[in-house]
Each structure stands twice: as structure tokens, then as C-alpha cells.
Amino acid sequence: MSEWIAGRVCGKRQWTEKLVSLQIEAEVAPFVAGQFGRLALDIDGERVARPYSFVNAPDERPLEFYFVVVPDGLLSPRLGHLEAGDEVWVARRPGGFFILDEVPPGRDLWCLATGTGLGVFLSILKTPEPWQRFENIILVHGVRHARELTYGDTIEDFARRHPEQFRTISLISREASETALPGRIPAAIENGTLEARAGVTISPAHSQVMICGNPNMVNDTRTVLEQRGLRRNRRQQPGHITTENYWRS
Numbered sequence: 001m002s003e004w005i006a007g008r009v010c011g012k013r014q015w016t017e018k019l020v021s022l023q024i025e026a027e028v029a030p031f032v033a034g035q036f037g038r039l040a041l042d043i044d045g046e047r048v049a050r051p052y053s054f055v056n057a058p059d060e061r062p063l064e065f066y067f068v069v070v071p072d073g074l075l076s077p078r079l080g081h082l083e084a085g086d087e088v089w090v091a092r093r094p095g096g097f098f099i100l101d102e103v104p105p106g107r108d109l110w111c112l113a114t115g116t117g118l119g120v121f122l123s124i125l126k127t128p129e130p131w132q133r134f135e136n137i138i139l140v141h142g143v144r145h146a147r148e149l150t151y152g153d154t155i156e157d158f159a160r161r162h163p164e165q166f167r168t169i170s171l172i173s174r175e176a177s178e179t180a181l182p183g184r185i186p187a188a189i190e191n192g193t194l195e196a197r198a199g200v201t202i203s204p205a206h207s208q209v210m211i212c213g214n215p216n217m218v219n220d221t222r223t224v225l226e227q228r229g230l231r232r233n234r235r236q237q238p239g240h241i242t243t244e245n246y247w248r249s
């Protein structure tokens with residue numbers, strides 16, 4: 001059986017000049033929320049593939065991917081030009097370990113994302129498991145500009161369905177905002193504004209933290225959390241911090 005399936009773009013959301021969501025029809029093998037698929041195009045005779053987190057829940061179709069067009073990137077600018085009806089290769093087998101099965105029990109689940117790192121949490125929060133396992137779920141999204149606060153409709157839907165359990169907090173780092181916190185996620189943990197806004201404290205006794213996006217943000221956030229006594233989650237030694245880097249810093 002071939003590794004690649006010919007998928008077809010069936011929907012596109014152009015959030016900003018650089019932020020795009022593509023909906024794609026392709027029958028991939030079953031996956032777990034939090035995993036990624038791989039998209040590929042044939043460029044100059046070579047198949048160029050990159051991983052992208054699923055935004056759709058495992059039982060939802062079409063597939064959906066949310067990505068930023070990286071300046072001078074090889075694949076993402078070309079993906080950004082695809083339109084409904086275009087073909088794109090999709091890897092048959094999804095992969096990845098940024099999934100709730102890898103997260104130990106806790107009272108609170110913090111989902112910390114920058115940029116397109118938001119997408120993976122939408123897939124996870126569309127499934128029943130986190131709502132069954134955690135008392136409080138706090139989704140935090142850090143972006144440069146207000147226009148990059150995407151998927152407001154999906155996030156509002158979580159709030160409507162889980163008004164007691166769910167909190168959502170935005171951070172905008174490069175312009176003033178009346179509603180979002182200013183600056184970056186690690187600083188907002190250090191100065192206490194993130195927990196104050198959530199009305200929930202972070203502690204090894206009751207927090208599980210999943211972090212996804214810019215690798216520098218992942219590292220800086222982990223450092224701040226380690227200063228608060230949280231530990232990296234390892235298979236042999238369960239901790240509190242589970243991470244996914246979208247690229248190498």
C-alpha cells in the first residue's frame with residue numbers, strides 16, 4: 001500500500017495574509033487527537049513533505065490543517081496557494097505523542113500555544129476525554145497581533161458547552177489590547193497575570209501543562225514552570241509538562 005494518498009482541498013480559510021487553514025478530503029488511517037499528519041507536494045520532481053497537526057477531531061471530516069506561510073519556506077508558501085479542488089499528498093499514517101494518553105492525571109489542564117500551535121489543542125478539546133479527565137481547562141493563545149487570534153468561533157463553542165470548566169486567555173505581544181494580556185506567556189506566568197486572569201494557580205500538586213508552538217516559547221515556558229516545581233513529563237517518570245516543538249530553535 002502506498003505511503004501517500006492523493007487528497008483534495010475542499011475548503012480554505014485565509015485568516016490573514018500569512019495564516020491559512022485548509023480543509024482536505026483524504027482517507028488517512030485512524031489517529032488520536034494531538035497527532036499530526038504529513039502534507040506533501042511534488043516540487044521540481046521531489047516530494048517535499050512536512051508534518052502538520054490535525055485541527056479536526058479524529059472522528060471529524062474533512063481533515064483540517066492550520067499553518068503559517070513561513071517566509072522563504074519550501075513547502076508552506078506553496079500550500080498557502082492551494083485552492084478548493086487542488087490536489088495535495090497526505091501521508092496515510094498519522095503520528096506523534098502530543099496526546100492526552102501521555103499526560104498524567106491532574107486537576108487542571110493548561111493548554112499553552114503560540115501562533116499556529118493553537119490548532120492541535122482545538123483537536124484535543126473537540127474530543128470528550130479532556131472534559132472527562134480535568135476539572136479546569138485553560139486555553140492560552142499568544143500571538144503578535146490581534147488579527148492572529150483565530151478560531152474564535154470554535155473557542156466560543158468550547159466556552160458555551162463548558163462554561164464552568166473552560167477558560168480562554170489571549171496574549172498579544174506587539175500591540176495594545178483591551179481584552180488580551182500584553183507580552184509573552186512565560187512573562188505572564190512569572191508576573192502572575194496569567195493565573196490571576198484564569199483564577200487558577202499553577203502548582204505541581206494539581207497542574208498538567210501542555211505546550212505547543214515556537215520552540216523558544218516552549219523552552220522559556222518550561223524554565224519558568226520548572227522554577228515553580230513542575231517537571232518534564234517522561235514515560236518512566238511522570239511529571240507535569242508535555243511539549244511539542246514545531247521547529248528547532
Ligand SMILES: Cc1cc2nc3c(=O)[nH]c(=O)nc-3n(C[C@H](O)[C@H](O)[C@H](O)COP(=O)(O)OP(=O)(O)OC[C@H]3O[C@@H](n4cnc5c(N)ncnc54)[C@H](O)[C@@H]3O)c2cc1C
Binds near residue numbers: 070
Ligand atoms: C510535529 C510537528 C507538527 C507541526 N504542525 C504544524 C502546524 O500545525 N502548523 C504549522 O504552521 N506548522 C507546523 N509544523 C511546522 C511545519 O512542519 C513546517 O516546518 C513549516 O510549515 C515550514 O515548512 P516550510 O517547508 O515552508 O519551511 P522550511 O523551508 O522547512 O523552513 C523551516 C523553518 O521555518 C520556520 N518555521 C517552521 N514552522 C514554523 C511555524 N509554524 N511558525 C513559524 N516559523 C516556522 C523555522 O525557522 C524552520 O527552521 C509542525 C512541525 C512539527 C515537527
Ligand SMILES: NC(=O)c1ccc[n+]([C@@H]2O[C@H](COP(=O)([O-])OP(=O)(O)OC[C@H]3O[C@@H](n4cnc5c(N)ncnc54)[C@H](OP(=O)(O)O)[C@@H]3O)[C@@H](O)[C@H]2O)c1
Binds near residue numbers: 183
Ligand atoms: N505574525 C506576523 O505578522 C508575521 C509577519 C511576517 C513574517 N512572519 C513569520 O511567520 C512565522 C510565524 O510567526 P508567528 O507570529 O505566527 O509566530 P511567532 O514568531 O512564534 O510569534 C507568536 C508569539 O510567540 C511569541 N514568542 C516568540 N518567542 C517567544 C519566547 N521565547 N517566549 C515566549 N513567547 C515567544 C511572540 O512574541 P514576540 O512578539 O514578543 O516575539 C508572539 O507573541 C515566523 O517565521 C515569522 O518570521 C510573521
